[in-house]
Amino acid sequence: GAVVSQHPSWVICKSGTSVKIECRSLDFQATTMFWYRQFPKQSLMLMATSNEGSKATYEQGVEKDKFLINHASLTLSTLTVTSAHPEDSSFYICSARSGTFYEQYFGPGTRLTVT
Amino acid sequence: QQPVQSPQAVILREGEDAVINCSSSKALYSVHWYRQKHGEAPVFLMILLKGGEQKGHEKISASFNEKKQQSSLYLTASQLSYSGTYFCGTGATNENNRLAFGKGNQVVVIP
Numbered sequence: 001g002a003v004v005s006q007h008p009s010w011v012i013c014k015s016g017t018s019v020k021i022e023c024r025s026l027d028f029q030a031t032t033m034f035w036y037r038q039f040p041k042q043s044l045m046l047m048a049t050s051n052e053g054s055k056a057t058y059e060q061g062v063e064k065d066k067f068l069i070n071h072a073s074l075t076l077s078t079l080t081v082t083s084a085h086p087e088d089s090s091f092y093i094c095s096a097r098s099g100t101f102y103e104q105y106f107g108p109g110t111r112l113t114v115t
Numbered sequence: 116q117q118p119v120q121s122p123q124a125v126i127l128r129e130g131e132d133a134v135i136n137c138s139s140s141k142a143l144y145s146v147h148w149y150r151q152k153h154g155e156a157p158v159f160l161m162i163l164l165k166g167g168e169q170k171g172h173e174k175i176s177a178s179f180n181e182k183k184q185q186s187s188l189y190l191t192a193s194q195l196s197y198s199g200t201y202f203c204g205t206g207a208t209n210e211n212n213r214l215a216f217g218k219g220n221q222v223v224v225i226p
Binding site: 002034042043044045046049093102103104105106107108109 | 117145147149155156157158159162164202204206213214215216217218219
C-alpha cells in the first residue's frame with residue numbers, strides 16, 4: 001500500500017516553455033502533498049506544501065508565480081514550472097500523506113532538463 | 116531548520132554493523148528515516164514519534180531521544196542492499212508533517 005506515482009519520469013524542454021508534473025496517490029487519499037527539489041548528491045529541499053482544496057504554502061525563497069501548485073483532488077497534485085530556465089533543471093519529487101498516518105510516501109521523481 | 120546527519124559517509128563490509136545519527140537544534144515531534152539509491156526516489160524506512168520510540172524492521176532499527184533532539188539508525192549485519200544515502204526528516208509538529216531533511220549519510224556496503 002501507500003503508492004505514489006509521478007508523471008512524467010523525465011522531461012526535456014526548451015527555455016521559456018512551461019512544464020507540468022503530476023503526482024498521484026494510487027491507493028490512499030492524500031490530504032497533504034509535498035513538493036521537493038533535489039540537486040545531484042544533495043538533500044531534499046521542500047518547495048511547498050499543499051492541502052487538498054487549499055492554496056499551497058510555499059517555502060521561503062520559492063517563487064509562487066514560477067512554481068504553480070494545484071491540489072484539486074485527494075489523489076492528484078500538479079506542479080507547473082512556468083517559463084522554465086536552465087537553472088530550473090533538477091529532480092522534482094512529490095510526497096503524500098493521508099490524515100491517518102504521519103509518514104510521507106515519495107513518488108519516483110521527475111527529472112527536468114531545460115535546454 | 117535542517118538537521119545534522121553524521122557521519123557523512125560510512126563504508127562497511129557485508130555483515131558488519133553501523134550507526135548513523137541525526138541531530139536537531141529544535142524540539143522535535145517526529146523523525147522519519149528514508150533510504151535513497153542513486154537516481155531513485157527516497158524509500159520510507161520508519162517513523163519515530165515523540166515519546167522516546169524505538170522501532171525496527173528486520174535488521175534495521177532506530178531510536179529517538181526527544182530530550183537530546185536526536186535519532187540514531189542502526190544497521191545490523193549489513194547487507195549489500197543496505198547501500199544508499201540515508202536521509203532523516205524531522206518534524207516539529209504533528210500538523211501537516213512538514214519535514215526538514217538533513218544532507219544524508221552515504222552508506223556503502225562491500226562484499
